[in-house]
Amino acid sequence: MPEYKVGPADIFADDERRIVACDDKEIGIFKLDGEFYGWHNLCPHQGGPVCTGRVMSRVLEIADAEGCTRGQQYDDSQKHIVCPWHGYEFSIKTGSHPGNARVRLRPADVFVREGQVYVRL
Amino acid sequence: MNIQTKFDANPAPIQIIDGLTDTRDVLAHARKNALKRGLADWFICDVDAHHVESISWHEVVKYIEDPVIRDNAMRFHSERTGAPPYGLNGDLGLRYTSVGGRIPHQDERREKIPDTGVHRDVELTRRAMDSIGVDNMVIFPTPMLFLGMHPQPEMEVWLTRAYNRWLIDRILSEDDRIKTLLCLPFNTPKEAERTVAEFADKKGVIGFCVPSTRYKPVHHNDYMRLYSMIEETGKPLAFHAGYHWHDPSLATVNRFIGMHALGFVWCNMVHMTNWILNGIPERFPKLKPIWVESGLAWVPFMMQRLDDQYLMRQSEAPQLKRLPSEYMRDNCWYTTQPMETTHPKALQNTLEMINAETQLLFASDWPHFDFDLPQMIYDLPYLSEQAKRNILGLNAARIFNLEPTIRKNLMY
Numbered sequence: 001m002p003e004y005k006v007g008p009a010d011i012f013a014d015d016e017r018r019i020v021a022c023d024d025k026e027i028g029i030f031k032l033d034g035e036f037y038g039w040h041n042l043c044p045h046q047g048g049p050v051c052t053g054r055v056m057s058r059v060l061e062i063a064d065a066e067g068c069t070r071g072q073q074y075d076d077s078q079k080h081i082v083c084p085w086h087g088y089e090f091s092i093k094t095g096s097h098p099g100n101a102r103v104r105l106r107p108a109d110v111f112v113r114e115g116q117v118y119v120r121l
Numbered sequence: 122m123n124i125q126t127k128f129d130a131n132p133a134p135i136q137i138i139d140g141l142t143d144t145r146d147v148l149a150h151a152r153k154n155a156l157k158r159g160l161a162d163w164f165i166c167d168v169d170a171h172h173v174e175s176i177s178w179h180e181v182v183k184y185i186e187d188p189v190i191r192d193n194a195m196r197f198h199s200e201r202t203g204a205p206p207y208g209l210n211g212d213l214g215l216r217y218t219s220v221g222g223r224i225p226h227q228d229e230r231r232e233k234i235p236d237t238g239v240h241r242d243v244e245l246t247r248r249a250m251d252s253i254g255v256d257n258m259v260i261f262p263t264p265m266l267f268l269g270m271h272p273q274p275e276m277e278v279w280l281t282r283a284y285n286r287w288l289i290d291r292i293l294s295e296d297d298r299i300k301t302l303l304c305l306p307f308n309t310p311k312e313a314e315r316t317v318a319e320f321a322d323k324k325g326v327i328g329f330c331v332p333s334t335r336y337k338p339v340h341h342n343d344y345m346r347l348y349s350m351i352e353e354t355g356k357p358l359a360f361h362a363g364y365h366w367h368d369p370s371l372a373t374v375n376r377f378i379g380m381h382a383l384g385f386v387w388c389n390m391v392h393m394t395n396w397i398l399n400g401i402p403e404r405f406p407k408l409k410p411i412w413v414e415s416g417l418a419w420v421p422f423m424m425q426r427l428d429d430q431y432l433m434r435q436s437e438a439p440q441l442k443r444l445p446s447e448y449m450r451d452n453c454w455y456t457t458q459p460m461e462t463t464h465p466k467a468l469q470n471t472l473e474m475i476n477a478e479t480q481l482l483f484a485s486d487w488p489h490f491d492f493d494l495p496q497m498i499y500d501l502p503y504l505s506e507q508a509k510r511n512i513l514g515l516n517a518a519r520i521f522n523l524e525p526t527i528r529k530n531l532m533y
Contacts, residue, residue, distance in 0.1 A: 004130035020130035027130070041133070046494055047150050052138040054223055082223045084138040084147070086490060089223075119130055 006110075006117040012036075017081075019051050020119065026051070027108045027119050030092045032079055037092055038110030038119055039081075044103055048085030056080050056089070058098055140225045143232045144245060144488075145533070148252035154496050155254030156531055163510060164525035165495050166517035167255040168456050169361070169413050169484035172242040172292075174262040174284060176229070178206035180291065184283035208280050210271045211264035212334075214366050214384075217377040218490055227490040243295045249487050250298060254495055256514065256528040259300045259484075260292070261330065266363040269335025274308045281306040285320060293325030298528050300521070302330040302359045302411075310343040314350055321354045327521040328356040328411075333388040334363035340399035348405045357409040357454065357520055362389045389415040393423060393449070398431075400440025402452040409520055411454040414486060417471050418461040424449055424474060450476050454520060456484035457498065457512070459491040469503055478508040482517050 004022040012018070012031040019028050019041055026041035028051025043050035058078035063069050080089040080098065090097055095105035109120040135146050145152075155161065174181060182194035194207040219227040234241045242260075250258050265284060268277040281304050293299060303326050305313040320326055329351055331339070339360075351358050364384025365371070371387075374380045389412050396402070396410065412420075424446035431438055431445050441448070455475055462468060475481060486492045498504070498512050518525040 002126040002128060004128045006130045017136075019133035019136050021133045022128070022130050026133045042150070046497070047154050049135065049138060049147075049150050052135055054225075056223065084223075084225055086492070087220045087223045 001120050004119040004121070006119060009036075009112045009115055009117050012117070015055070015079075017051065017055065022119055022121055025121060027110070027121075028052075028081070029110050029117065029119070030081070032092050035093075036110045036112060036117060037095075038108035039090075039092075039095055040106040040108055042106065043083040043085060043088055044105065045083065045086055045088045048083045048088075050083040050085075050088065050090065050105065051081060053082040053084035055092070056082055058089075058091075138225060140228055140231050142225070144226075144230065144248040145252050147226055148249065151494050151496075152252045152254065152531055154494065158496060158499050160254050160495055160499065160513075161529070161531045162527060163495075164514035164518065164527060165255045165483065165529070166257045166259070166514045166521070166523065167250070167253065167485045167487070168259045168411070168482040168517055169458060170246070170249065170258045170260050170487045171263050171489060172246065172260050173229070173264075174242075174288075175206040175209060175211075175264050177240075177242065177287075177291075178209070181280075181284050181287045182207055184287045184290075185279050186282065187279055190279050206264065208271075208276050209264045209268070210276075211267050212270075212364060212366055214364055214377055214380060215264060220490065224490045226488045230488065239295050240291050242292055243299065246292075246299050247296065249485075251530045251533055253485055253487060254529055254531050255485070256526065257298050257300055257517070257523060259302060259327070261301070261361055262304065265304065266332040266361060267334055267365070268306075269308060269332050269337070270365055270367075274306075278306040278309050278312045282312070282316070285316065289320065289323045289325065293323070297325065300325050300327045300523075302326075302328040302357070302361075304330050304332060305347075307331045307344075308335060308337055310347055313344075314347050317347065317350045317354065321356065326356075327523070328359060328409075330359040330361050330413075331392075332363060333360045333392055334365045335388075338395055339392050340395045340401060345404070348401065348408055352405045352408040355407075355522070357411050359411040359413045360389055360392050361413040362386065362415045364388075386415045386419045390419060390423060393453075394427065397427060397445045397448050398438045398441070400438070402448045403440050403442065406452070409454060410452070411456060411482065411520075413456045413484065414458060416459045416461050417455060417457065417475070417481075418467065420449065420455065421467075421471050421474050446474070450474065450480065454480050454482055454516070456482050458484040458486040458493040460493055460497055462497065469501075472501075472504070477504075478511050479516060481512045482520075483513045 017030045030037045041051040057074035057076045079092045097103035179198045185191035197207045362385045427445035
């Protein structure tokens with residue numbers, strides 16, 4: 001299992017995303033709430049460059065006690081990466097599609113050791 | 122214990138894709154996937170892709186033949202800052218197609234185009250062809266597809282004719298890999314006939330197109346001469362779907378996703394029903410209709426529904442000599458996109474019912490939000506290689522009389 005050194009962990013701002021090339025594989029590294037998450041830059045839908053898309057908060061539509069809705073809102077605690085090809089959205093923390101948990105990003109092992117970020121594939 | 126080899130991870134060349142990103146970078150994975158599957162050596166024809174003609178509308182209006190309307194349009198574009206395209210009545214749904222900016226290429230593409238003398242749309246189409254991996258690309262306009270709903274039927278005639286002349290002059294003449302199914306001003310049958318008579322032999326015109334969004338009965342006697350003329354050219358007639366949110370049948374649908382899912386199929390379901398039950402395939406057996414951009418899942422439904430009703434009420438469709446589904450299978454062609462893939466067995470059944478090996482034509486619909494890639498056909502496990510080659514290009518070569526020559530350059 002080769003390891004790839006990305007660089008110092010402290011160069012990542014919170015909410016930052018970087019795409020790195022590990023030989024022929026591209027990995028999206030996301031820093032969110034102080035933690036690192038890594039996903040292959042391949043959308044499970046048609047193979048699009050999912051990690052290069054917009055980061056958006058999950059959209060919610062809350063029904064009240066009477067079953068009525070009053071519009072939509074963002075849940076800023078749930079950040080999504082949106083594939084720029086077709087709009088498939090995935091939780092940055094879990095890699096799952098919010099509407100079908102069976103549709104998932106392929107994880108990459110990203111970790112910090114001695115202040116450096118690594119990807120292990 | 123795994124042996125760990127240490128390497129440096131380098132920044133990937135593309136970090137973020139937005140409206141400024143080069144088409145070749147947006148579609149870099151498509152090109153890689155095509156190469157990986159060996160599609161560089163397959164003839165692939167994309168029967169439905171788009172350009173955004175409204176960006177060039179200030180050029181198109183110069184081709185309006187009516188001197189007063191031309192003058193009005195040119196003055197409108199020169200004197201109004203940020204003027205919308207003169208005369209176009211595009212549907213309000215066009216504002217929502219990028220899902221709030223989540224799909225940037227669906228909105229305006231602002232990538233840099235060097236001034237090489239060829240039109241911007243030619244360069245963009247070349248970039249798309251060599252990234253998706255297609256040898257010929259059939260392009261259609263975008264907001265113009267709503268002109269069938271314009272309150273002024275004359276405007277459909279003026280603008281369609283101007284666009285067609287501009288397209289032939291500025292786009293099709295520049296690159297013979299780029300083709301079109303020329304739009305007809307279908308609400309005015311005599312003008313549609315004139316379009317066929319004048320432009321059928323122009324470079325790049327490989328057929329004709331009825332933008333389907335309109336309230337005109339395709340079986341009306343007024344269209345029989347038109348069909349006869351098109352049949353005589355040997356070129357197909359496409360019904361290119363579109364939506365119309367103001368259609369009464371969609372009056373309660375409040376979400377774009379619902380309106381788009383229904384609207385893009387409904388128009389062609391209506392036209393197909395009239396086409397079959399009025400016996401158009403019996404009257405014009407060599408006419409080749411292509412049902413474009415409605416996906417495929419609607420076809421098995423229609424086949425079953427019409428067959429079932431027809432057997433009980435044959436006297437209401439007396440021109441038919443076979444089941445409706447047999448005309449839909451043997452006398453109709455279909456484009457793939459947006460191919461419904463979430464229920465694989467249903468898709469397999471659909472492909473069998475339409476005899477996909479001879480009747481199905483690959484289409485990407487690039488650059489729209491639900492575009493498809495050739496790999497979607499290539500990866501279907503139950504199709505033979507010959508069936509895949511037919512769907513991806515050889516069926517198109519046959520019905521459009523194209524030379525199936527490899528023209529793409531996936532190795533740029």
